[in-house]
Amino acid sequence: MDARILCLGVLLRKPASGYEIRKQFEEGPFNHFYDTSYGSIYPALKALERDALIRVAALPDDGGRTDKKLYEITQAGREKLMEALVSAPERDKLRSDFLFILSFAEMLPPRHVERLIDQRLEFYREHLNAMQECAAENGCTGKGAEFVRGFGMAVYTAAAEYLEEHRDELEPEEAEAEHA
Amino acid sequence: MDARILCLGVLLRKPASGYEIRKQFEEGPFNHFYDTSYGSIYPALKALERDALIRVAALPDDGGRTDKKLYEITQAGREKLMEALVSAPERDKLRSDFLFILSFAEMLPPRHVERLIDQRLEFYREHLNAMQECAAENGCTGKGAEFVRGFGMAVYTAAAEYLEEHRDELEPEEAEAEHA
DNA sequence: CTCTACATGTAATAAGTTACATGATTGC
DNA sequence: GCAATCATGTAACTTATTACATGTAGAG
Numbered sequence: 078m079d080a081r082i083l084c085l086g087v088l089l090r091k092p093a094s095g096y097e098i099r100k101q102f103e104e105g106p107f108n109h110f111y112d113t114s115y116g117s118i119y120p121a122l123k124a125l126e127r128d129a130l131i132r133v134a135a136l137p138d139d140g141g142r143t144d145k146k147l148y149e150i151t152q153a154g155r156e157k158l159m160e161a162l163v164s165a166p167e168r169d170k171l172r173s174d175f176l177f178i179l180s181f182a183e184m185l186p187p188r189h190v191e192r193l194i195d196q197r198l199e200f201y202r203e204h205l206n207a208m209q210e211c212a213a214e215n216g217c218t219g220k221g222a223e224f225v226r227g228f229g230m231a232v233y234t235a236a237a238e239y240l241e242e243h244r245d246e247l248e249p250e251e252a253e254a255e256h257a
Numbered sequence: 258m259d260a261r262i263l264c265l266g267v268l269l270r271k272p273a274s275g276y277e278i279r280k281q282f283e284e285g286p287f288n289h290f291y292d293t294s295y296g297s298i299y300p301a302l303k304a305l306e307r308d309a310l311i312r313v314a315a316l317p318d319d320g321g322r323t324d325k326k327l328y329e330i331t332q333a334g335r336e337k338l339m340e341a342l343v344s345a346p347e348r349d350k351l352r353s354d355f356l357f358i359l360s361f362a363e364m365l366p367p368r369h370v371e372r373l374i375d376q377r378l379e380f381y382r383e384h385l386n387a388m389q390e391c392a393a394e395n396g397c398t399g400k401g402a403e404f405v406r407g408f409g410m411a412v413y414t415a416a417a418e419y420l421e422e423h424r425d426e427l428e429p430e431e432a433e434a435e436h437a
Numbered sequence: 438c439t440c441t442a443c444a445t446g447t448a449a450t451a452a453g454t455t456a457c458a459t460g461a462t463t464g465c
Numbered sequence: 466g467c468a469a470t471c472a473t474g475t476a477a478c479t480t481a482t483t484a485c486a487t488g489t490a491g492a493g
Contacts (some may be wrong), residue, residue, distance in 0.1 A: 078354050079480080086357060093354075097356060098446050106360065110353040117481055118444055144444060144489070162361055163369050166354030166381075173290040176408065180286065182341055182353030182401030184269075189343050200348075221362030224427055228356065228419050235415030239281050239408050247404055276472050297453055299474055324461070324472065412461075 080121035085158040092134050092149040099162035106217045109229045182247045201237040265338040272314050272329040287395045289409045310334035362427045381417040403423035
């Protein structure tokens with residue numbers, strides 16, 4: 078899924094500007110499994126408009142700002158998106174500095190490992206809260222979106238639990254060595 | 258973490274060739290949270306050797322092939338890696354076509370959704386098996402690596418359970434509509 | 438009036454992926 | 466002899482990221 082399909086996905090739910098699309102990937106429902114920056118969104122929107130997969134919607138005269146481009150998906154865009162949605166998904170790609178670092182835990186200062194895990198737990202807490210509240214305003218609507226949200230929460234919860242229950246295994250065992 | 262640091266991480270555990278490093282990211286302990294291809298590994302090794310962070314080890318005369326370059330980490334390399342390991346980790350990056358697609362589940366053919374989830378469950382089964390066996394031969398050694406392996410298994414298990422327990426929520430409810 | 442959030446866009450850069458090109462070794 | 470795996474490397478391509486550049490609107 079490249080930035081173009083991602084944008085189509087957002088626009089299928091409702092018309093939005095480039096800025097608003099960005100926000101959906103930063104705070105909204107797509108936050109947890111995709112990330113995209115302006116540098117990829119704006120060029121993507123340009124290409125989509127060129128190919129008539131989206132168009133600039135007539136600006137609503139509710140006093141919105143005039144420099145804002147509200148894009149909406151076209152029929153061709155809907156078809157293009159559906160095509161992408163039913164084709165075989167690429168496998169997930171994860172890049173986790175956290176796990177990479179932790180896999181060398183025994184060679185690191187114990188305090189550093191402690192802090193790393195504390196920060197991670199804090200991260201899970203925050204995001205679980207945010208996910209709980211991610212509601213209609215953000216486009217967290219529909220069976221699919223809710224299912225995915227539940228999935229994310231289940232995974233984060235399990236991750237946090239594992240960290241809490243097993244973090245002591247990473248502690249250096251000073252006393253033990255003496256008895257050897 | 259770029260390809261260079263990743264390579265240093267592999268080489269810290271034991272000397273390896275570019276090909277073997279690749280395998281660690283494809284099958285080995287780093288499999289689940291990082292991915293890297295030849296096109297990034299070989300240039301990374303070249304750069305690391307140029308900077309004296311790794312060197313070509315004397316070939317063991319056990320009859321190995323002569324075109325194989327066994328790299329080992331140098332002291333400077335160890336320091337460079339440690340520096341990277343104690344600096345603040347970048348946040349995880351996940352890109353999941355699976356979740357993106359599922360978030361539109363209600364607009365997709367039910368059969369497609371079914372198949373998607375079946376494939377995913379199969380994926381979890383396979384990888385949980387592989388992770389259970391990922392042992393010493395592969396460099397799954399040490400507290401850190403084992404902790405990370407356990408973490409991965411906990412997360413995959415939770416993900417699979419969620420899918421199994423909640424997949425029915427994605428089924429279209431034909432009967433219900435009639436009573437409305 | 439000032440800060441934050443809204444808003445769009447480009448250019449330089451960095452990075453990794455894919456496909457290509459080649460060849461040796463091992464097991465059957 | 467043949468296929469699979471081991472093994473190294475490059476070039477073209479695609480892609481996204483970062484930093485830059487600019488300006489508006491609303492809240493306090």
